[in-house]
Amino acid sequence: MRKYLAVASGALLSTTLAVAGCSSNDTTTSSPATSASAQQGGRPGGPGGGGPGGGMGQVTAVNLNTNGVSPGGANTAAVVAATNAFLATLDATTKDKVQYDFTENKARQTWSNFPTTTVPREGIVMSALTAGQQKAADAMLAAALSTTGAQQDSNIRASDDELNRLGGQGADGFGSLTDYYVAVYGTPSATSPFMIQFGGHHLARNLTYNGDKVSQTPQFVGTEPTSFTAGGTTVEPLKAESTAMFGMLSGITAAHKTAAKITSGTFDDLVMGPGKDTGVYPASEGVAVSELSADEKKLVTTAIQTYVGDLADAAAAKLMAKYTAELDQTRIGWSNNSGPTDENSYVRIDGPSVWIEFINTRSQSTPNIHFHSVYRDKTNDYGSTKPS
Structure with missing residues (x-):
């Protein structure tokens, strides 16, 4: 059985640092220093990369x-x-x-x-x-x-x-x-x-x-x-996720959408993306799902289901029951833009356990945006309660 050698992690660190601003198709461009990623110490974001940890591998000590x-x-x-x-x-x-x-x-x-x-x-x-x-x-x-x-x-x-x-x-x-x-x-x-x-x-x-x-x-x-x-x-790999996340925003009242706007900053990529394994999540922002109507709540559960439903059916059903039970302690938010085709539209679901982010980032190879999305469980990433 293969062992992960210490030299491998060192090589990964060197590689990551060397290419922090230049990687094939997912690369970076400069962004305002006031962006949330800049405030949090992440790389400036841009096409396909950016954001805190965007494109990074795990290079820190871990303890799962x-x-x-x-x-x-x-x-x-x-x-x-x-x-x-x-x-x-x-x-x-x-x-x-x-x-x-x-x-x-x-x-x-x-x-x-x-x-x-x-x-x-x-x-x-x-x-x-x-x-x-x-x-x-x-x-x-x-x-x-x-x-x-x-x-x-x-x-x-x-x-x-x-x-x-x-x-x-x-x-x-x-x-x-x-x-x-x-x-x-x-x-x-x-x-x-x-x-x-x-x-x-x-x-x-x-x-x-x-x-x-x-x-x-x-x-x-x-x-x-x-x-x-x-x-x-026609192939649209993230059609379900994009439709559900932006449908969630468009389906709530104007007042709830105003309350859902994240005020801590804007985002050029995912906050809890690759390399963000500290287990420390941003302070909850946005509108509380407990304040939404029954129909609006259904939009939230539909969005969560598009991610949870990737797992084999029986386990996914049990997990959805867990997240649904926590729904009134969950918040939804958005930042920068909220249109499904707008650049840097950012949508978030933040619960006691579930964390989902979706963002439209600039494409390098097409004149359009492309999609990044991450789903994490605060209590169960890597089957662990102690990510790092």
């Missing part, structure tokens, strides 16, 4: 436990079987690149929205696997995710094939196989903790199992372009 608060319902046995089936397709050398000790916490927290050429991922790149091994990896993820979640992964990866086709600004290095990595932490077990990690540019799945408990967070999804045609079909 296994006490994450999960309502249960995980289909752990099915995921164990699918994971073992994937590992069984690998020879010893390849398996050593894929599988880590579960205690390799720094590696478990290494994920990003930046290209893998900029922020190296752990595990093995999908293009290095045979077709049969790729199919087994996809089956492993399909066992962990809902049909909707697995389809979204496929669509996000296809968006990188479209970036490759568009070219320019380094986009010709992207691809659905060449920029996505898979890793397994620990020995798959129905009783002991293990984790499946999959991602690359604009996607991070961190799925941690511990008996019937499961954590699907941190979860990053994004897409550039936001819409494209593949095989004669």
Whole structure:
């Protein structure tokens, strides 16, 4: 089983610092020093990067436990079987690149929205696997995710094939196989903790199992372009999330929307994105969901469901019940712009457990915006109550 070496984290830190202002397609431009990201010490934001931790991997000391608060319902046995089936397709050398000790916490927290050429991922790149091994990896993820979640992964990866086709600004290095990595932490077990990690540019799945408990967070999804045609079909990888988050804003009263405006600053990218594993979240802002009407509350639960619903159905249902029970202690907010196609439109859901951010950022390869979104559980990221 592979060990995460200290030199690897040092190399990652050096790489991250060296490219902080220049990375393939997700890069940065200057932004006003008064932006929230500047105030909080993050990199200035811009196309695809920016914001606090935008594009960063985990480069600080970590200390995860296994006490994450999960309502249960995980289909752990099915995921164990699918994971073992994937590992069984690998020879010893390849398996050593894929599988880590579960205690390799720094590696478990290494994920990003930046290209893998900029922020190296752990595990093995999908293009290095045979077709049969790729199919087994996809089956492993399909066992962990809902049909909707697995389809979204496929669509996000296809968006990188479209970036490759568009070219320019380094986009010709992207691809659905060449920029996505898979890793397994620990020995798959129905009783002991293990984790499946999959991602690359604009996607991070961190799925941690511990008996019937499961954590699907941190979860990053994004897409550039936001819409494209593949095989004669229009593909919109984040249509559900964008529609639900902006529909939530447009569906509340004008007074509630005014109350929901975040006043601490504006945002050029995600606040709790990659590398933000301190477990410290901003002070709650926006309008309290308890003040909304029943119909307005339904818009909030619909938005949360678009993220939670990526997980296998039974566990997702239990998790939604938890978040719904906390709804009156939850706030929704927005900053800068609130239109679904406006640049830097930023929307947030902030509850006792759930944290969701969605932002429109400038695209490098198209004349339009592209999407970044992160979903975190304050009590269960990485299956832990102590992120760092």
